[in-house]
Amino acid sequence: MEFSLVTGDITQHDSPAIVVGIMQGVTELTGAVGKVDLALDGAIASLIEDGEIKGKRGEITLLHTLGKLQAKRVVVAGLGDADSVSINTVRALAGSVGRFLRSKGVTNYASAIHGAGAEGLGITECAQALVEGAELGMYRFDKHKSEQNSPQVESITLAVDDDSQTEEVETGVNRGRIIADAVNLCRSMANEPPNFMTPTAMAEDALGVATSTGIELEVLDRPQMTELGMGALLGVAQGSSEPPKLITLRYNGDPDNEENNLAIVGKGITFDSGGLDLKSAAGMLEMKSDMAGGASIIGAMKAIAQLKPTINVVGIVPATENMPGGKAQRPSDVVTAMNGKTIEIGNTDAEGRLVLADGVAYARSLGITKIVDVATLTGAVVVALGNLASGIFGNDQTWIDTVIQAGEDVGERLWQLPTFDEYKDQYKSDIADINNTGGRGAGATIGALIIGEFADGAQWAHLDIAGTNRTSKVDGFNPKGATGAPVRTLVALAESLSAE
Ligand code: BES
Ligand code: ZN
Numbered sequence: 001m002e003f004s005l006v007t008g009d010i011t012q013h014d015s016p017a018i019v020v021g022i023m024q025g026v027t028e029l030t031g032a033v034g035k036v037d038l039a040l041d042g043a044i045a046s047l048i049e050d051g052e053i054k055g056k057r058g059e060i061t062l063l064h065t066l067g068k069l070q071a072k073r074v075v076v077a078g079l080g081d082a083d084s085v086s087i088n089t090v091r092a093l094a095g096s097v098g099r100f101l102r103s104k105g106v107t108n109y110a111s112a113i114h115g116a117g118a119e120g121l122g123i124t125e126c127a128q129a130l131v132e133g134a135e136l137g138m139y140r141f142d143k144h145k146s147e148q149n150s151p152q153v154e155s156i157t158l159a160v161d162d163d164s165q166t167e168e169v170e171t172g173v174n175r176g177r178i179i180a181d182a183v184n185l186c187r188s189m190a191n192e193p194p195n196f197m198t199p200t201a202m203a204e205d206a207l208g209v210a211t212s213t214g215i216e217l218e219v220l221d222r223p224q225m226t227e228l229g230m231g232a233l234l235g236v237a238q239g240s241s242e243p244p245k246l247i248t249l250r251y252n253g254d255p256d257n258e259e260n261n262l263a264i265v266g267k268g269i270t271f272d273s274g275g276l277d278l279k280s281a282a283g284m285l286e287m288k289s290d291m292a293g294g295a296s297i298i299g300a301m302k303a304i305a306q307l308k309p310t311i312n313v314v315g316i317v318p319a320t321e322n323m324p325g326g327k328a329q330r331p332s333d334v335v336t337a338m339n340g341k342t343i344e345i346g347n348t349d350a351e352g353r354l355v356l357a358d359g360v361a362y363a364r365s366l367g368i369t370k371i372v373d374v375a376t377l378t379g380a381v382v383v384a385l386g387n388l389a390s391g392i393f394g395n396d397q398t399w400i401d402t403v404i405q406a407g408e409d410v411g412e413r414l415w416q417l418p419t420f421d422e423y424k425d426q427y428k429s430d431i432a433d434i435n436n437t438g439g440r441g442a443g444a445t446i447g448a449l450i451i452g453e454f455a456d457g458a459q460w461a462h463l464d465i466a467g468t469n470r471t472s473k474v475d476g477f478n479p480k481g482a483t484g485a486p487v488r489t490l491v492a493l494a495e496s497l498s499a500e
């Protein structure tokens with residue numbers, strides 16, 4: 001999708017469609033919508049009067065201009081109540097409008113920059129949200145379809161009042177493109193069927209990020225992992241004929257300041273059959289996206305490498321299948337993680353915490369002191385929070401709050417769940433240091449705490465995205481399938497920690 005800028009009166013713009021925003025309850029039409037209304041001899045005002053246009057959030061009204069304007073069509077897009085217009089409104093609306101116009105066969109259109117001028121919203125962030133919304137909302141995963149349904153939107157022109165705004169808008173457009181591209185990379189990896197998205201394919205996608213941005217890539221194979229003692233990851237991998245990979249991307253944004261670091265670690269289970277503790281058919285069906293956490297790391301690293309915050313960021317993805325092959329690990333096996341801790345396998349389906357044990361221990365071995373891990377870890381978090389928020393857990397409240405704030409800034413909800421010390425009794429083992437399961441109750445917390453056992457003094461937070469990584473309904477900037485959460489949070493976090 002191309003984005004360009006045009007200054008001056010939007011009504012003079014020759015385009016198949018122009019899009020203007022409207023707030024709920026306005027009586028006087030000003031700005032772009034005012035100019036368009038005038039050119040249409042008050043058509044918008046009269047539709048408002050008739051109650052046909054209310055300006056409700058997400059409301060879309062299509063008008064044909066019948067020669068009164070250069071553009072053939074006008075879309076009036078509702079922003080909702082003036083008090084509650086936020087950057088999230090603008091992003092979601094841009095997605096819905098883009099899909100709407102695409103469904104009408106429109107392949108290019110012009111848009112006012114919605115939200116700019118509303119309380120507390122700057123033009124740069126509104127332009128960014130508009131680009132993100134359009135790119136994310138019109139994303140399609142159609143590479144395995146022989147025929148495409150409708151042509152994709154090719155270009156969007158953003159209309160600004162005068163030249164003084166161009167630089168700010170260009171900054172927003174550029175940021176929006178980088179971030180949306182990263183989210184869509186994550187989505188495409190997670191939407192890919194598991195016979196395509198193997199651990200090897202994940203490593204290839206990481207290589208694509210490294211070559212296009214110039215950041216460092218390291219991919220460890222089974223022998224190197226054996227050498228490092230990553231028995232927890234290798235135990236999961238041993239039931240599969242696909243070779244496991246430990247993928248590390250490094251962005252050195254503050255090379256003279258090694259302590260200014262962050263590790264983002266993502267679960268990369270490219271298919272979770274459950275292992276010998278096999279899942280049910282229904283439970284297994286969505287398990288191609290059990291690598292969504294890992295994909296979010298690769299996506300976020302791509303954006304971070306381009307936005308260049310002043311911080312060193314390491315992205316780590318322990319990637320493997322969890323399969324019940326003849327060599328598969330057994331329930332009651334004992335494995336030893338990289339840091340020497342022994343783990344009894346209470347359930348082979350609790351494999352995410354095992355690969356993350358070694359992923360997090362690896363981050364510690366690199367001297368990292370701030371860690372966020374991201375995983376489709378538990379069904380329990382879906383029971384607790386549904387798909388409206390990811391669960392967040394951690395060992396340091398300041399760090400947890402920093403991560404929650406990064407999510408808040410980009411409209412990705414994180415909801416903290418408890419990690420009381422007493423919960424730790426649940427995953428005691430009679431024969432090893434810990435068990436990988438903790439019986440009934442507090443399943444999401446138990447999974448989180450087990451990963452936390454490997455953080456070894458670092459500030460650590462865990463995001464359980466089991467409920468938020470996919471969606472079954474089209475809404476705003478999310479089509480069906482992988483959402484790309486929490487790529488935008490991870491990027492915002494790295495930027496918020498930037499030393500400059
Ligand atoms: N990948 C699953 C968790 C999951 C469930 C993700 C539903 C997305 C949707 C994970 O590996 C798993 O199977 N967890 C078990 C843990 C249990 C065996 C302790 C679970 O949640 O049931
Ligand atoms: Zn599992």
Ligand code: ZN
Nearest residue numbers: 269272290352
């Ligand atoms: Zn899993």
